[in-house]
Amino acid sequence: MSTFSKITTPNGKTYEQPVGLFIDNEWVHTDATINTINPSTGEVICSVQAASTKHVDDAVKAANIAFERDDWSGISGAQRGDYLYKISQLIKRDQELIASIEAMDNGKPYEKECINVDVEQASAVFKYYAGWADKITGQYIGTEVLGSGRIAYTDPSPIGTVGQIIPWNFPFLMLSWKIAPALATGNTVVLKSSEITPLSALYFAKLCKEAGLPKGVVNILSGYGRDAGAHLASHPNIQKIAFTGSTFTGGKIMEAAASSNLKNVTLECGG
Template identity: 50%
Template sequence: MHRRIPILHTQLFINNEFVDAVSKKTLDVINPTTGEVITEVSEADAADVDLAVAAARAAFKRDSPWRTCDASERGAAIHRLADLIVEEKEYFADLEALDAGKPRAEAEFDVECTIATFRYYAGWSDKIHGKTIPADGGVISMTRHEPIGVCGLIIPWNYPILMAAWKLAPALAAGNCCVLKPSENTPLSALVLGKLIKAAGFPPGVVNIVPGYGPTAGRAIAMHDDIDKIAFTGSTKVGRLIQSASGESNLKRVTLELGGKSPLVIFGDVDLDEAVEIAHNAVFANMGQCCCAGTRTYVHEGIYDAFVEKAKALAEKRKVGDPFDPEVVQGPQISALQAERIMELVESGKKEGAKCVAGGKRAPGEGFFIEPTVFADVTDNMRIAREEIFGPVQQILKFSTMDEVIDRSNDTRYGLGAGILTKDIDRALEFAQGVQSGSVWINCYDASTVQTPFGGYKQSGHGRELGYAGINEYVETKTITIKVAKKHS
C-alpha cells in the first residue's frame, strides 16, 4: 500500500526564498516504512546558518516592517498561515505519514493540532502587555514585554509539523524572528511550511528553515552570537550539549524540553478494562516515540495479575504495518538506528529477569518495525525501568502503598509527565502534589492541549511551552520608570 507523495520543496528556506546549501551538499530522507530514500534535501551547515541568522537579524531591525507593524497585524498573519495549512491539511498528513511513519489518522490529528496552535497564539499577539507598578519614591513605573530577538528553534522527528508550531507560533506572536532547524530525519513538512509562511505575507527573514545535522547546523545555531534565544526539543544528552554551547557563546536564553520516564499509577478501584486501555495508549501512541510516554506502569498488587493479562491481550491485538493502511495503528520506528537502540534495551530487560509477556522482537516488514512489547515483573533497578526507551515497550511494576509509589515514581532523573488512575480524588490529589513532574494527569494520560503549559522537572528540561507560559519564554520584560515632578502653588 506504499503511496507516492509528490515532494515539492527540498531546498533551504532563507529570506523567503528556497536556495541550495552553500556547500551544495544534500542529505537523504528515508522512508521508515521501507528503508528507501524518499528524496534528497539540501543540507545546511554553519555557512547556511550564518545566512539565515543574517536574514533574521535584518528582519528584526528596529525600523523593519515586522517590528513596526501593529501587534494585531502579526496575529492576522499567523491566522492567514493557519488558513493556508487548512487548505493543505491532507498533503501535510500524507507527508508526515510518509516521512515519519505515522499512521495516517494520527498524522492528520497532528496537523489539526498544528492549526489549533497557530490560531491560539494568533489570538495572543495583541494581548502581550505589561503592568503599572506602585513603586516607591515618587515615581510611576511600568513594564513592557518585548520580543527577545532572533530565536533558534531546533525540533525533533517524532512530531515534525506540530513541534514546529509549538515553537514558531509563540515566537512569532511575540514579534521575534526565527531560524528553524527541523530534524534531518523529517524535514519535508517544515519546508512546505516555509512556502506557506511566504504566502501568508510574513516579511523576508522573519522565518528561515535550515534542515541539517545536529553536530553541524544544530551546533552552529547554539553557538551563534547573533541568536538571542534557543528552544530545543529532543534528548537529554543533546540538551546538555545545547545548554553548554549556548553558554560558551553569548549566554543566550535556552528552553529545553527533553526526555522522560514517566510513571502511570493505577489503583485497585478503577474500571480495569478502561485502565488497561488508558495505560496502553499512554505507552504505544506514536510508536512509543513520545517524550512523556507513561512507560512505567505501576499497578496495585490487588489487580496486578489481571491487569498484566489484559495488557498482554491488548498489545497482541495492535496492528503494525504500513501507515497508509487504515487498519494499522502502529507504523515503523523512525530509523534503523532507533530500532536497534530499542531492541538493545528490550534484550536487556529479558537478561535482567523481566518477563516479556508480549512482543519483544522485530516485526515483519521492509522498514523499521518492532512488535508492541509488554514486560511484567519489572523492578525499579532494571535498565528498562530507568532508561528512556522511546519505543513501543511497556513496563508493568507492582506496588502496595501510596507513599511507596510516590517515592518510586520520583526515583528517576526525569520529571516530564505522570498520571494516576483512581476513583478516590483525595488520593489523586495527594499523588499530584507529591510527584515531581511538570504535568500530572488524573484519570487520563497525556491530555495536553495548546492552552496548558508543558515542560519538565529535573533532567526533563526547563522552561515551558504552550499556554500563557509559552509566550513568557519569548519575551523580555523591560521596566520603565518616570519621575513625577511635584509643583507647589
C-alpha cells in the same frame, strides 16, 4: 540541482516538495544533501539540501535584518496576528497533503495521528497565538506599592532572533509550538528540522511565503545536529535557543549557549 522535487505520496497525492534551504524567503541550493527515508519501506523519498555553518550564518543574518525592519518590528500585534491566522488557515486548507507528507516521512498512521493530532493541532496552535498577538501588554505598578510619588511599569519586548531545533517524532506539531509563540511576540526565527524528518518543515516554509510573511522572519534549515545544530546553538547573534530532543544533546546545547553569549535557553529533554 533543483530546490523542488515532484513527489507522489503513498496515498496518491502528487505535489512539489521544497528540498532547498529556506533563507530570506528564497530557496537555497547547497552542495551537500541528506536522503530522507520512508520508514515503512526503507526507500529514499528524496534528497534535501544540508545546511553548513555558512548557511546558518546567512539565515541568522537574514533574521536579524528582518527584526530591524519596519515591515516586521514596525507593525502592530494585531497585524502579526493576521499573519499567524493566515498560516493557520493555510495549514487547515492543506491538512490532507501535510498529513500525507508526515505519514510518508515519519511513519505515523495517516488519519489517527497525522491529521487528527499533529496537523489539526498545529493549525489550532497558530490560531491560538494569533489571538494572543495583540494582547501582550505590560503592567503598571502604582504608588500604593512603591510609596508616594513613585511609579514603575513593565514593557514586554521581543528579544530578537530565536534559534529553534526540533526532533523527528513530532516534526510539524513541534514546529508550530516553537514558531507560533515566537512570531506572536515579535521575534524572528531560524529553525533547524531533524535530519530524519525534514519534509513537512520545508513545506511549512512554502506556506509562510504564501501567507506573505516579510522576508527573513522565518528561516528553515535542513541539516545535521553536529554541523548546523551546533553552530545555531553557539551563534553569538542568536538571542535565544529552544530545543526539544535528547537529554544528552540538550546538555550540549546549554553548554554552547553559555559559552557564546549567555543566550536564553529553553530545553525539553528526554521525552
